[in-house]
Amino acid sequence: MRWLLxxxxxxxxxxxxxxxxxxxxxxxxxxxxxxxxxxVVCQNQSIDESDAPLAMDxxxxxxxxxxxxxxxxxxxxxxxxxxxxxxxxxPPVQRNTYILWLTPFILLLAGLGWFxxxxxxxxxxx
Amino acid sequence: xxxxIPIALFLLMGLAFAVGLTKDPKLLPSELLNKPVPKxxxxxxxxxxxxxxxxxxxxxxxxINVFGSxxxxxNVEHPVLMEISKRxxxxxxxxxxxxxxxxxxxxxxKGGNPYRQIIFDNExxxxxxxxxxxxxxxxxxxxxxxxxxxxxxVITPKVWQETLLPLVETLKAE
Numbered sequence: 070m071r072w073l074l075x076x077x078x079x080x081x082x083x084x085x086x087x088x089x090x091x092x093x094x095x096x097x098x099x100x101x102x103x104x105x106x107x108x109v110v111c112q113n114q115s116i117d118e119s120d121a122p123l124a125m126d127x128x129x130x131x132x133x134x135x136x137x138x139x140x141x142x143x144x145x146x147x148x149x150x151x152x153x154x155x156x157x158x159x160p161p162v163q164r165n166t167y168i169l170w171l172t173p174f175i176l177l178l179a180g181l182g183w184f185x186x187x188x189x190x191x192x193x194x195x
Numbered sequence: 196x197x198x199x200i201p202i203a204l205f206l207l208m209g210l211a212f213a214v215g216l217t218k219d220p221k222l223l224p225s226e227l228l229n230k231p232v233p234k235x236x237x238x239x240x241x242x243x244x245x246x247x248x249x250x251x252x253x254x255x256x257x258x259i260n261v262f263g264s265x266x267x268x269x270n271v272e273h274p275v276l277m278e279i280s281k282r283x284x285x286x287x288x289x290x291x292x293x294x295x296x297x298x299x300x301x302x303x304x305k306g307g308n309p310y311r312q313i314i315f316d317n318e319x320x321x322x323x324x325x326x327x328x329x330x331x332x333x334x335x336x337x338x339x340x341x342x343x344x345x346x347x348x349v350i351t352p353k354v355w356q357e358t359l360l361p362l363v364e365t366l367k368a369e
Contacts, residue, residue, distance in 0.1 A: 109328035122293055123328070126319035151326040153226045 090135065099132045102144050106131070107158045115158055226326055227342045232259075232334075233324035240291050240299055240313035247314050252340040255286040256366045258359070259334040260310070260350075261322060263294045264302035266330040272349040273306045279355060280309035285335075285363050289313040292322050292330055335359060337366045 090098075103117030108124040116124040116131075127148070134144045148156050160166045227233070232249045239245040252259075260276060262269045280287050289310035291299045294317055316322055325334065328347075335344040344362055346354065 123319060123322070126293075127323060129318070130323055149226075151226055151324060152328070153326070 095132055095135050098135055098141055099128065102131050102135070102141050103128055105145065105158055106148055107152075107156050109152055109156060227334075228345070229341055229343065231339075231341050232336055233321070235314075235321045235324060237314050237316055237321060240289075240296060240315045243296075243315075247312065249340060251288070251312065252336045254338055256338060256363050257286040257288050257336045258363070259288050259290060259325075259336065261290045261292050261325070261327050261330050261332045263292045263330050264298040265294065266292075268349050269331050270306075272331050273309070275350050275352055275355060276309040277307050278352075279350075280311075284360060287311055290321055290325075291315050291317075292327070293317055293319060333359075335362055335366070337369060 100117055104115045106116045106127065108114045108116045108119035108121055108127070110121040110123050111119050114124075116127045131144055131148075134147060135141075139147070145157070154161060154163075160169060162170050232252050234249050236246055236248050239247055258279070260272075262272075276287065279285065287310050289312070291313050294315075296315065299313075299315075314321060319327075325332075331349055333346045333350055334342050335346075337343050343366060344359070346359065350359065
């Protein structure tokens with residue numbers, strides 16, 4: 070009898086976890102998604118941080134979609150379809166952002182190259 | 196020779212800023228160009244029992260204007276919309292965004308109501324689907340209900356005469 074009760078509890082707990090994510094989990098994931106989405110009114114804040122009314126509504130929409138069973142990436146691409154790449158706080162690596170992502174490394178290499186060329190020359194002078 | 200490096204760097208940065216700073220970061224491209232108006236079910240501002248959906252944009256060339264009684268720039272735009280409405284060039288539809296019914300009605304009472312119908316969207320349901328980031332913002336849809344143009348900010352008489360009206364006329368002929 071005790072076993073039965075135990076099994077029942079385990080089962081009901083696990084189906085709850087699979088079928089419908091708990092409110093606490095939704096809240097946690099909504100925060101995670103919210104942090105990666107830009108508030109389109111205030112531009113340099115995420116919707117998680119922003120007090121703008123539109124950001125509030127966007128947070129609500131994120132929660133609704135998570136409750137309906139969307140994954141985090143599905144919610145993000147839903148927003149991206151509407152607001153474009155712009156709504157992502159971290160720009161994706163794609164053709165039009167290569168310059169953005171590669172410039173620091175190019176500059177680093179150029180700097181290192183410059184440094185070694187120069188240090189070599191200084192030793193020659195000595 | 197060495198002295199030229201900082202100058203060259205300065206010129207390079209100057210060039211980058213000259214191009215970069217002229218781009219208005221508030222102008223976001225619309226992802227919805229040439230796509231149908233997203234599905235929605237909302238009520239009319241004056242008639243709460245009337246349900247409005249994306250079907251309302253089929254068969255007519257429409258100008259969808261997102262506004263709110265709280266929106267300061269909308270006061271500037273309002274006379275232009277009244278003029279457009281008087282001439283009847285286009286099916287002018289309002290989206291009352293993040294507003295309350297009494298406030299919106301009072302605002303329209305004051306300056307007149309240019310809209311044929313007004314979608315009441317107090318929770319940004321349609322606004323987010325349209326990718327709206329501020330008011331006023333306007334969209335032009337063709338007869339099949341596809342979005343063909345997005346205008347961010349106030350519709351001035353110049354914008355209307357030079358950009359929007361010619362587009363409306365070509366869409367009507369389509």
